[in-house]
Amino acid sequence: NAGVTQTPKFQVLKTGQSMTLQCAQDMNHEYMSWYRQDPGMGLRLIHYSVGAGITDQGEVPNGYNVSRSTTEDFPLRLLSAAPSQTSVYFCASSYGGPSSGNTIYFGEGSWLTVV
């Protein structure tokens, strides 16, 4: 049982490049989400999904794109990377979402640097 798996762990991008952060979970969770963590800002929600084919925006969605074609996978795409997107990205999943009272599991994070 791997839980929530994020790849890559580290990535350096040049400004303007695009890339995809992968997130996979093997717990059959309907709810998945992406956060970014910046010094002094805490964790902020980028996008979330309540099931395959359903996604919605969080607090800071600009510059990011998501899709949910399967229950297991929830990739985060940076369309044209900017230095302001340098951050640590976390993927999370759970049954039912935050207000359900179920445990929300987090991945180990992806460190992204945009130069």
Added chain:
Amino acid sequence: SQELEQSPQSLIVQEGKNLTINCTSSKTLYGLYWYKQKYGEGLIFLMMLQKGGEEKSHEKITAKLDEKKQQSSLHITASQPSHAGIYLCGATGAGSYQLTFGKGTKLSVIP
């Protein structure tokens, strides 16, 4: 939008001492999560509280939810070096799919 303020921002305690971390919300708390994070690692789930007055314990860590004060506290008894890390609280509203986090409390435990 809901805002969470954690206090203190950082804390240095001697091994064996007790400590308390607070998480205060700008809105009524429906659900409150506590996580621990070590540098360079992901978030480790500690506890989730949903009912006013609820209290949960795991090993030497106890969390309480005071709905009237819109506040949750995390208490560690007889701290150990293994308790060191960043403690994060996250809150959600009824029926919400969004979790809002505080900025964290950095705990250092000196042997």
